[in-house]
Every structure is written in C-alpha cells, then in structure tokens.
Amino acid sequence: MASRILKILAPIAVLMGSVGVYALLQASRPEPEKNEESARPTTVYVAEVVEGSSALEVQTQGEVRSRNQIDLVAEVGGRIVAASPEFVQGGTIVPGAALLRMEDTDYRLAVREARARVAEAELAVQQALADQDVARKQLRNDPNPSDLALKKPQVAQARAMLEAAKAGLEQAELDLDRTSVSLPFHGRVAETYVQVGQYIVAGTPLAEVFGTDLVEVRLPLTDAQLAALGLPIGYTAPEGGGLDVAFSAQVAGQRHQWQGRLVRLDASVDPDTRLLYAIAEVADPYGSAASSNGMPLAVGLFVDARIHGRDLQNAMKIPGSALRAGNIVYVVNAEGLLEIRPVDVAHASPDTVVVSGGLKPGEQVVTSAIRNPIQGMALATVSRKEG
Incomplete structure (x- = not known):
C-alpha cells in the first residue's frame, strides 16, 4: 500500500519541483534594458511657399501646318513643254514665277482669231451707227417713227x-496666260504629279504645294487651361495682337525655339474629346521667324507650346512636384511634423502650381516622395532649388 502511494506522489513532487525551479529562474532573471530612443525622422526635400504676382502659363502641343495648302490643278489642256528646276519635291515657289509651261500655239492662234472678231464687230457697230444716222435724216419729217425704222435695234445688236x-478675246488671252502655271504666294512643293512631255487636260492635278508666308499650329486646350488664358470661346485677336506663344522642338539633335501668337479660339468644343482648340500663327517661318540656329518652323513638325496667360495677384507658388492627387500638399509644420493638407489650385503645370488658398507664405512643402505618409509623422527637411 505504501509503495503504491509513493508511486503516485513521486511524479507530483517532481512536477512541483520543476515549477518551483522555473519560478525561481524567472524571479532572478535580469531586467531588459529599455530603449528610450524615438523613431528616426524621415528625410524629405522641401521648398518654400512664395507669395507674389504670377503669370499663368499653359503648356500644350500641336502640329505645324501651312495656312495655304492646295492641290495645283491645270486650268487649260495641252502638252507640257517646260518645267522649272524648282518643280520638284521641296522646291521653292516664288510668286508669279512659272513652274510649268504648256504648248501655247493653239492658244496664240485663238487670240489672233478673237482680235479679228473684235475688229469685225467694231466695224459692224460703225456701220450700224451710220445707217442709223441716214435713217434719222430720212425720217426727220415723220412725227412718230418706229425704233426699227430708226435702226435702234440694229445698233444695239451690233454693240452686243x-x-x-x-x-471672247479676254477669254482667249486668259487661256493663253494659263499655259504658264504659277502661284501668287511664296511656298514649297510637297509633291509633283506630272512631268515634261505629258499631255494633260483642264482639271488635271499637277502638284501639291503649301505656302510659307504663314504657318498655323492648332493647340488643344482643357477647360482649366482655357481659364488660365482668360479668353472667351470664339476669341479673335485684334490685328497684330494675341497672346505670346513660345514653340520648341527637338530637330537634328538640337532643341530649337520659335515665337508666335495665339490669334483665335474655336467657336465650339470638340464633341469627341471635349477639348477646345486654339490657333497660333507664325509669320515667315522659313525666313525671319526661324530659330536662332536658322532652323525653320517646318510644316509637319510636332512642337511643344507655352502660352503666356493671365496674371494673378497675391497668389502662392509652389513647385509642380509638391502637388499630389490633384489638390493635396504635404506641409512640414513648425514642429517638424507632417500635415496632409488640401489646397485650392488656381493653375497647375508640370513646373509650377499656383495656389489661391490653403497655404501661407514661408511654409515648407514636401517635393520628394514619402513612403506611407501619416499625419503627424516626424520629418527631417533638406532644401533644394527646384527646376
């Protein structure tokens, strides 16, 4: 009986002893050192909010096109007997200079025949007037002579x-002039369709040409960009006026710039894109308006455009990189903590944002990326010059 009780109590005693040893070890273990160091601030780049007047600038893009781009068509028929050396792709067009000449023998003969008919008709008028004078003398005693008796219809017919x-003479001379094909404006040849020796009829396309006196750039604008310009839909600039536009493009490995003017806005909004289009013009793009390096603003070139818009007074300016999610700015307060703040955006471009409310002059805004931003998180600031 005693041995049976001993078998039951022995495991219990071992278990209790183990518990006692564990409790003793826990009570005698050293306390861990407490880390009093606070979380390390996140380092960010910041820029200062600047107050002052601001000239709004709209950035957009467009393709250069000639104001005059036409298909040159033959007005008379005949065989082409001569072509100007400039009648080639890229050739220069001078106003009044012949590009093509057609065989004109038939047209010269038509002019001579027309002159003969004029001389014959002039003689017929003189004869009719003489007959009228004779009739008037013969009928001087007739109290009520008819117009026919006085030869009035005959004179009218001769004059007609x-x-x-x-x-007919004017038409013949005009047709003769049209055997020499020329244009009334400066331009370039884009493509030719005929060559010397070819027989053509009136209406035959001869070439595709475009004028170089003036080029246009059609620029798409959003509603916000239209507001930055401060112009109404359907605007037309006065003679010699319009907003300044700076164009730029990468051509032949270099960045070139040109100057133009915004002269009008479309009178309607594009129903497909919901955009409004502005037209900017550049005069003499292949001459005086070429870039400083002599590069012309060539037709077909795709260019970036910066339009000088309206001026805002007492506005806050921040770098474009400081704006997030359309109207959110990260501000570092006086305690070095992050404030996630909505602002009123008057105008935004990739470089600069103009804010009409939500910021104060001198405040610092974050321009670099922040991973997992939290309101009130500690920040360490580093200033850098934007742009």
Whole structure:
C-alpha cells in the first residue's frame, strides 16, 4: 500500500519541483534594458511657399501646318513643254514665277482669231451707227417713227456683238496666260504629279504645294487651361495682337525655339474629346521667324507650346512636384511634423502650381516622395532649388 502511494506522489513532487525551479529562474532573471530612443525622422526635400504676382502659363502641343495648302490643278489642256528646276519635291515657289509651261500655239492662234472678231464687230457697230444716222435724216419729217425704222435695234445688236467679241478675246488671252502655271504666294512643293512631255487636260492635278508666308499650329486646350488664358470661346485677336506663344522642338539633335501668337479660339468644343482648340500663327517661318540656329518652323513638325496667360495677384507658388492627387500638399509644420493638407489650385503645370488658398507664405512643402505618409509623422527637411 505504501509503495503504491509513493508511486503516485513521486511524479507530483517532481512536477512541483520543476515549477518551483522555473519560478525561481524567472524571479532572478535580469531586467531588459529599455530603449528610450524615438523613431528616426524621415528625410524629405522641401521648398518654400512664395507669395507674389504670377503669370499663368499653359503648356500644350500641336502640329505645324501651312495656312495655304492646295492641290495645283491645270486650268487649260495641252502638252507640257517646260518645267522649272524648282518643280520638284521641296522646291521653292516664288510668286508669279512659272513652274510649268504648256504648248501655247493653239492658244496664240485663238487670240489672233478673237482680235479679228473684235475688229469685225467694231466695224459692224460703225456701220450700224451710220445707217442709223441716214435713217434719222430720212425720217426727220415723220412725227412718230418706229425704233426699227430708226435702226435702234440694229445698233444695239451690233454693240452686243462687239461686247461678245471682246469677251471672247479676254477669254482667249486668259487661256493663253494659263499655259504658264504659277502661284501668287511664296511656298514649297510637297509633291509633283506630272512631268515634261505629258499631255494633260483642264482639271488635271499637277502638284501639291503649301505656302510659307504663314504657318498655323492648332493647340488643344482643357477647360482649366482655357481659364488660365482668360479668353472667351470664339476669341479673335485684334490685328497684330494675341497672346505670346513660345514653340520648341527637338530637330537634328538640337532643341530649337520659335515665337508666335495665339490669334483665335474655336467657336465650339470638340464633341469627341471635349477639348477646345486654339490657333497660333507664325509669320515667315522659313525666313525671319526661324530659330536662332536658322532652323525653320517646318510644316509637319510636332512642337511643344507655352502660352503666356493671365496674371494673378497675391497668389502662392509652389513647385509642380509638391502637388499630389490633384489638390493635396504635404506641409512640414513648425514642429517638424507632417500635415496632409488640401489646397485650392488656381493653375497647375508640370513646373509650377499656383495656389489661391490653403497655404501661407514661408511654409515648407514636401517635393520628394514619402513612403506611407501619416499625419503627424516626424520629418527631417533638406532644401533644394527646384527646376
């Protein structure tokens, strides 16, 4: 019986002893050192909020196109007997200079025949007037002679025939002039369709040409960009006026710049894109308006455009990199803590944001990225010059 009780109590005694040893070890273990160091602040780049007047600038893009781009068409028929050396792709067009000449023998003969008909008609008028004078003398005693007896219809008919003959002469001379093909403006040849020796008829396309006196750039604008310009839909600039536009493009490995003016806005909004389009013009793009390096603002070139818009007074300016999610700015307060703050954006571009409310002059805004931003998190600031 005693041995049985001993078998039951022995495991219990061992278990209790183990518990006692564990409790003793826990009571005698050393206390861990407490780390009193606070979380390390996140280092960010900041820029200062600047107050002052601000000239709003709209950035957009567009393609250069000629104001005059046409298909040159033959007005008379004939065989092409001569072509100017400039009648090639890229050739220069001078106002009044012949690009093509057609065989004109038939047209010269038509002019001579028309002159003969004019002379014949003039003689007929003189004869009709003489007959009228004779009739008037013969009928001087008739109290009520008829117009026919006085030869009035005959004189009118002779004069009408003379006018028709003169019109025929003008048409013949015009057709003769049209055998020499020229244009009334400066331009370039984009593509040619005919060559010397080819017989053509009136209406045959000869070439595709475009003018170089003036080029246009059609620029898309959003509603916010239109507000920055301060112009109404359908705006037309006065003669010699319009907003300044600076164009730039990468051509032949270099960045080139040109100057133009915004002269009008479309009168309607594009129903597909919901954009409004502005037209900017550059005069003499292949001459005086070329870039400082002599590069022309060539037709077909895709360019960036910066339009000088309206001026805002007492506005807050911050770098474009400080704006997040459309209207959110990260501000570092006087205690070095992050404030996530919504602002009123008057105008935004990739470089500069103009704010009309939500910021004060001298405040610091974060321009670098923050991973997992939290309101009130500690920040360490580093200033840098934007741009």
